[in-house]
Structure formats: C-alpha cells, structure tokens
Amino acid sequence: MHAEWEIVGKEGLIFFGKMSASISHEIKNILAIINENAGLLNDFTIMAEKGVPIAPERLKTISTKIAEQVKRADLIVKNMNLFAHSVDEQIQTITLHDLIEVVIKLSLRFAANRGVHLSQQPAVSPVHITSAPFLLQNLIWLCLDKTMDQVGIKKTVSIIAKSVHNGVMIKFAYAGTIGEKSVTFPSEQTAALLMLLKAELEINDEAGELILHLPASLVA
Amino acid sequence: MKILLVDDEYELVSTLAERLSIRGIDADWATSGKDALAKLAETNYDLAVLDIKMPKLSGLELRKQIQTIQPNMRYIFMTGHGSAEDFFSASSEEGADAYLVKPVNIDDLITKIHESLARQALGASGPIEQ
Numbered sequence: 001m002h003a004e005w006e007i008v009g010k011e012g013l014i015f016f017g018k019m020s021a022s023i024s025h026e027i028k029n030i031l032a033i034i035n036e037n038a039g040l041l042n043d044f045t046i047m048a049e050k051g052v053p054i055a056p057e058r059l060k061t062i063s064t065k066i067a068e069q070v071k072r073a074d075l076i077v078k079n080m081n082l083f084a085h086s087v088d089e090q091i092q093t094i095t096l097h098d099l100i101e102v103v104i105k106l107s108l109r110f111a112a113n114r115g116v117h118l119s120q121q122p123a124v125s126p127v128h129i130t131s132a133p134f135l136l137q138n139l140i141w142l143c144l145d146k147t148m149d150q151v152g153i154k155k156t157v158s159i160i161a162k163s164v165h166n167g168v169m170i171k172f173a174y175a176g177t178i179g180e181k182s183v184t185f186p187s188e189q190t191a192a193l194l195m196l197l198k199a200e201l202e203i204n205d206e207a208g209e210l211i212l213h214l215p216a217s218l219v220a
Numbered sequence: 221m222k223i224l225l226v227d228d229e230y231e232l233v234s235t236l237a238e239r240l241s242i243r244g245i246d247a248d249w250a251t252s253g254k255d256a257l258a259k260l261a262e263t264n265y266d267l268a269v270l271d272i273k274m275p276k277l278s279g280l281e282l283r284k285q286i287q288t289i290q291p292n293m294r295y296i297f298m299t300g301h302g303s304a305e306d307f308f309s310a311s312s313e314e315g316a317d318a319y320l321v322k323p324v325n326i327d328d329l330i331t332k333i334h335e336s337l338a339r340q341a342l343g344a345s346g347p348i349e350q
Contacts, residue, residue, distance in 0.1 A: 028300030035323035
C-alpha cells in the first residue's frame, strides 16, 4: 500500500500541475482578448477625439465581448476552485456527476487539441459516492486521456455514471480500441489509483467502452 | 505589407487584426492552421504571426507547412505560456524574428513586425531577438 501512495503522490502532483497549466493558459487567452478589446476601445476614443464618428453600436459590441470573457474566466476559476478544494479532505461524500463535470471542463483544452468532443450523459438520479475526490479525479482523467487517444471516428467520448447493485460505475464510451492486453494501460499510476480507490477497470473493446467499477463508499 | 495572424481564439485574432488595420497594417486572420493554409493558397503574405499552442496543427508545425508554400515569409510567434521550452522551440525556427507573450502589447507587435520586415528586405536570417 505504501508503494501505491508513493506513486499516486508523485503522479498526483503531475496531474495537478498539468491541470493548473491548462487553466493558466486559458486565463492568459482571456486576458489577451480583454486586453485587445480594451485597446480597441482606446483606439476608438482617440479616433473620436480626432473627430472620427464612432457608432455607439461598436462600443456596445466591445463591452459585450469583455463581459463575455469575464463570465468565461469566472467559470474557469469556479472549476479551478472546486478542483483545488478536492484535496481539503482525503475522503468526502460527493455527487459523482458534479465531480465528472469538473474533470470534463478541465480537460476541454486537451480534448480540443485532439479534435475530440467530451460529453456527460445526465444522471437519471443523483449518484453519491464516498471516496477520495482528488484520486478519483486523477483516475477519471487518466481514463479520459486514454480514451481520447483511442477514440473512434465519431471523435466523441461520452461519460455516464450510475449506481449499480454493488456500488457505482463510470462508463467511458469512445467507440475505439484500447486492446484488452494493452501493455501501456492501465499504467503503473492507474493501477495504483485503482487499488487505493478499491476500483476495478473493465475494457470492452468490442463495445468501445471502458468501465470503472467503484464501491459506493471507500470507508465501508 | 500584408500579414496573416493565426490564433485559435477568434475574439483575439479578429480584434488584433482590426487594431492593426486602424494603424495602417493590412492584416488578415485565421483561427486554425487549416484556415491559414487556405488563405495562404490564395494570397501572398510578407509575415505571419502565429500562436504556438493551437489545436490539431501547432504554430510550429504550421510554419513548416507554410515554408513549402511561401518560402520567403517571416514569422513572429506568440504564446500564452512564456515558458523557456516555448522560447527555445520558437527561436530555433528558421525565419522566426520574435517571440511575444500574451497579452501582446500592440506597439511591441508593430515594432517587431517592422523589424522583421526590415530583416526580410536585407535578406537576413539567424537567431531571433527579444
């Protein structure tokens, strides 16, 4: 068990760093857009001072664009905050749909880079799980990362979480092939997370699905 | 002088192009490597300003493809990261004259554009300057 904690501790930092870098990149882009729109507003002001007529509609468009980017940044920071607080307590009772949503939103840039669309199917009823949220996010990310790499021609990874008789399952439908005897997956890191979360991984290449089976409570 | 701006952020690249146009610089823009290559097939540009991190086709990969279409073009790279890795990747690119970190200052960009085109006129190549 000690060896597994060592692996997930080190790799967890890599996961945290990867997500933080992606978030900072997004925020930089938003700042750049706000910077250009503020600059354009300044350009129009200088032009107006020189007697060039500026249509009020143009100014309204710029202020709308700035407001949209502020809203975009706010959502990113909100997800970043949820992600950061996932380490507050090692074990927490959480709504699985919300946790998956955070991982999906944090992964959108990685998905866009591969031309992959990510979606989560709505839960029929809320699925609660008592688990280690940070480790679970790390595990979901590793599964997403793998399925995005192996995605089929539809270029979509669809995730659904539901309660089953002996716990909880998270299904990643990617319509691709991993190879049930893949030498690279599950990796050492994934295997360590599976062990610590008392989870099992099922790869169904025929259906193009990867399924995580988790206990409803890690402390039970 | 005709330049092409390429960045996957539509709001950024379109506004930057408009601000350059206000300053008398003829600037087209594209939001992907694919769009950029389509524009390059129809129009000759003197310089391209490329975002390094773009989905599917990165700025560095795009430059390699542009090189086969318009071999004399100059390049300015921009990125949100500002990491040493990005700098060294960009600075080793042939024809790369500058590397700017977002948010970009428009006056700095214009200075780099003029410097780059002056180098082009002199037929200069070599390491980029910061």
